[in-house]
Amino acid sequence: MSIITFTNWIATAPSWIQGLPEWLQTLCYQFWQTFIYQDRWHFFVDGLKITFIVTLGALALGIIIGIIIAVIRVSYDNSIEKKIPLVIRILNSFCKLYLTIIRGTPMMVQLLIMGFVIMVPKTDGGMIVCGIVTLGINSGAYVAEIARSGIMSVSRGQTEAGRSLGLNYFQTMRLIIIPQAVKNILPALGNEMITLLKDTSLVSVIALRDVTKQAQNIVSKTYQAYIPYISLAVIYLIIVIVLTKLLGIFERRLRKSDHR
Amino acid sequence: MITVKDLHKTFHTPDGDLQVLKGVSDHIEKGEKVVIVGPSGSGKSTFLRCMNLLETPTSGEVWFEDKLVNDKKSDIDKIRMQMGMVFQHFNLFPHKTIMQNITLAPTKLKLMSKEEASEKALQLLKRVGLVEKADAYPAQLSGGQKQRIAIVRALAMNPKVMLFDEPTSALDPEMVGEVLQVMSELAESGMTMAVVTHEMGFAREIADRVLFMHDGLILEQAPPSEFFGNPQNPRLQDFLAKVL
Numbered sequence: 001m002s003i004i005t006f007t008n009w010i011a012t013a014p015s016w017i018q019g020l021p022e023w024l025q026t027l028c029y030q031f032w033q034t035f036i037y038q039d040r041w042h043f044f045v046d047g048l049k050i051t052f053i054v055t056l057g058a059l060a061l062g063i064i065i066g067i068i069i070a071v072i073r074v075s076y077d078n079s080i081e082k083k084i085p086l087v088i089r090i091l092n093s094f095c096k097l098y099l100t101i102i103r104g105t106p107m108m109v110q111l112l113i114m115g116f117v118i119m120v121p122k123t124d125g126g127m128i129v130c131g132i133v134t135l136g137i138n139s140g141a142y143v144a145e146i147a148r149s150g151i152m153s154v155s156r157g158q159t160e161a162g163r164s165l166g167l168n169y170f171q172t173m174r175l176i177i178i179p180q181a182v183k184n185i186l187p188a189l190g191n192e193m194i195t196l197l198k199d200t201s202l203v204s205v206i207a208l209r210d211v212t213k214q215a216q217n218i219v220s221k222t223y224q225a226y227i228p229y230i231s232l233a234v235i236y237l238i239i240v241i242v243l244t245k246l247l248g249i250f251e252r253r254l255r256k257s258d259h260r
Numbered sequence: 261m262i263t264v265k266d267l268h269k270t271f272h273t274p275d276g277d278l279q280v281l282k283g284v285s286d287h288i289e290k291g292e293k294v295v296i297v298g299p300s301g302s303g304k305s306t307f308l309r310c311m312n313l314l315e316t317p318t319s320g321e322v323w324f325e326d327k328l329v330n331d332k333k334s335d336i337d338k339i340r341m342q343m344g345m346v347f348q349h350f351n352l353f354p355h356k357t358i359m360q361n362i363t364l365a366p367t368k369l370k371l372m373s374k375e376e377a378s379e380k381a382l383q384l385l386k387r388v389g390l391v392e393k394a395d396a397y398p399a400q401l402s403g404g405q406k407q408r409i410a411i412v413r414a415l416a417m418n419p420k421v422m423l424f425d426e427p428t429s430a431l432d433p434e435m436v437g438e439v440l441q442v443m444s445e446l447a448e449s450g451m452t453m454a455v456v457t458h459e460m461g462f463a464r465e466i467a468d469r470v471l472f473m474h475d476g477l478i479l480e481q482a483p484p485s486e487f488f489g490n491p492q493n494p495r496l497q498d499f500l501a502k503v504l
Contacts, residue, residue, distance in 0.1 A: 160314055161351035165365035165417060166341030175368060179355050257355050257397040 004037070030227040034218055043218055044235065047211030054131045054200045054210065059193060061136025066143025069095045071173060073144070074151045095144070102141035108202050110134055115206030131203040139196050146188045150181030183254045190247040194240050201236075211235060261421060261452055262288040262311055267320035269306055280306045281317070282476035288421070293453045295463040295484075298473035299499060304456045307473065308425050311454065312343045325420075341369065344414030348426040350406040352398040358385075358409055359394045362416045377416065384412040388442050404435030408442050415446075422446065424455040460503055464488055472496045 006029050010018065017028050035041045076084065076092040102110070114134040115121070121130045154177050162172030182189075204213035215232040219225050269281040280303045288294050296304045309315040311322055313329055313336050322329040324339055353361050362384070363377035372380065385391045388408040398406055407427055414422060424443065428436045440462050447453060447466040457463065463470050463484060470487040472480040472495075480493045488504070491497045 155351075157347060157349050157351040158353065161345075161347065161353070162365075163337075164312060164314065164340055164343075164345035164347075165413070166337045166369055167365060168337050171368060175364065176353055180353075183355065257357075258399055259397070 004033075027227070030222070030224045033222045033224060034227040034231065040218055040221075043214040044211060044231070047209060047214030048235070050128065050203075050208055050210040051197070051200050051212075053128060054135060054203060054208070055197045057128075057132035058135035058139055058196055058200070061132060062139030062143045062192075062196065063189075065136065065140025066147045067178065069098070069140065069144035070147035070151055073148050075169075077152075099141050099144065102138055107135075107138055107199055108205060110138055111202055111205050121206070127206060127208050130206060131200070131208050134206075135196060135199060135203070138199075139192060142192055142195075143189070146185050146192060147181065149188075150185035151177055153184045154180045186247065186251050186254065190244070190251075193247075194243060197239060197243070198236060261290045261292075261325060262286075262454070263321075263323040264307075264311070265321040265323075267307065267310055267322065268318045269303070269310060269315060270318045280476055281310070281320075284320075284473075284476070284478055286471065286478065286481075288452065288454060290420075291450055291452055293447050293451075293466050293468050294455070294471060295467040295469075296454065296456045296471045296473060297458070297460070297463060297499075298471075302473040303476045304471075304473045305425050308423050308454060308456050311423060312340050312345055314345075341365075341371070341417055342420045344411075344417060344419035344422040346407070346410050346414055346422065346424045346427045348429050350398075350403070350410045350430075352406055352410060352413070354398050357395050357397055358390070358401075361398070361409060362413050365413075366416055371417070380416055381412070384415055387445070388412055402435060403431045404438045407431065407435075407439045411439075411442055411446070421452040421454065424453065424457065426456050426458070428457065428459055458503070460488070460500075472499065474499070 006026065009029050009032065010025060013025075013028070017025060020028070033040075035044075072088065072091045072095050076088050079085070079088065111131075111134050115127075115130055119126070119130045119133070121127045151173075158176055158180065159172055162176045163169070167175065200210055201212040203210050204216070209217075212232060215228040218228045222228070264284060264286045267281050267284040268279075271278040271280060282303075284303070284307055286294075296307065298304050306315055310317050311324075311329070313322070317330050320330075324343065327334050327339060329336070329339055352358075353364070356364060359378065359381055362381040363372075363374070366372040366377045366380070367374055382391060382394070385394060388411070390405060390408060390412075393401060393405065393409070398409070401409065411422075411427075427443070428439050431439065436459070440459060443453075443455070443462070444466055453466075455463075455467075465484075467484045469481055470484050471478050472487070472491075472493065474495050480487070480491065480496050487496075488500065491500055
């Protein structure tokens, strides 16, 4: 496949481009190479799909893992005064081990180990699952501590009120404590969501073609780094801005019970 | 209805053990209204909270009807459904409307359908004069209103006994009356009640029996006329001299 040189391209370009200063012409040429020539914008769209799937999957997994761990850790801390059941003791040590390992090793290393040692996926679907599982397990460790702070922020009286009505421990957690905890931790959780979205850019190390990987692919075709990488940054930025806005709306809706 | 035998409770704190109950025994009859008074730190709240196992006794027995409450084998949630509790700090669920606060437990525990629970809630709200607050959130209510709702929430479970843990202590003085009014009406309706309070006037008015607790023990118990008119224990005489 022949590369269309700048000189060739500018000769066939529309006249309004030919009237521009030379540095702008170069920019237009690079933009054309990055997005338009051979419909390369498809690369970005395909990459975004992977990025979104991995982010959403990992987010859901992370929140589930995080809440389970937080509930275990809180039940352990709350039962200090009485005798602590053996099951809770074992689960708590397991959770602590998990938190130590996950928070103590780099995400990139975790991806490499999952991708090439533990799961070793062969298919596209397998790689996506591998990415989701790795990022979800990683995110779960951070969500766990956020969720724990949220559960502890709900006053003890709420648990007592729930239990005194005859709800069991898990009903009280699910119906009374966790909804209030979620409201309290939403800003921190939003932060984690944004971090997670940006962390998906690492999945290219297990050969997942997310939006970052696709930008790299374009660079390897055009030998131009400027437009692809700047566009990539802008894409992430726009998603984060939209996400922040949505979270703000959601937060305001949850706060409706606070109005006097 | 409730029998307590030689109840002990020790809290293990970082500063050492704190013995709060040192052998409390009592029996509350069906329909009886028992008011527990005493200086702060005397163990009266702990005693009340042991009855529905919000505190686990260190030793001793708590019986509710024919069930041993502090037995590992007994289903504490089932027992608690029959024992309503009202707290000093209301503990309404702030993320739920008043209606949801009241109907949550009866519906989630499958004791009533949604319709039955709402109907019951409206009926009870009417009784305490707060029907128009059904769709409000707790944050929009005054302290007195919150406590009346807390009472309604407990009553919605159709409990056999109601436990009150200093229900008016966190209220502004002008709101105490409206809560005591609701409690008096409840007493007249024949509910079995155990009330920890500092409201001596209320104790004199509704109690069948007043208990005086001091330093983890029940030092004196008598009908209100005798209790206030002719106290025997010097500690009680001293206490009454201070509060009356």
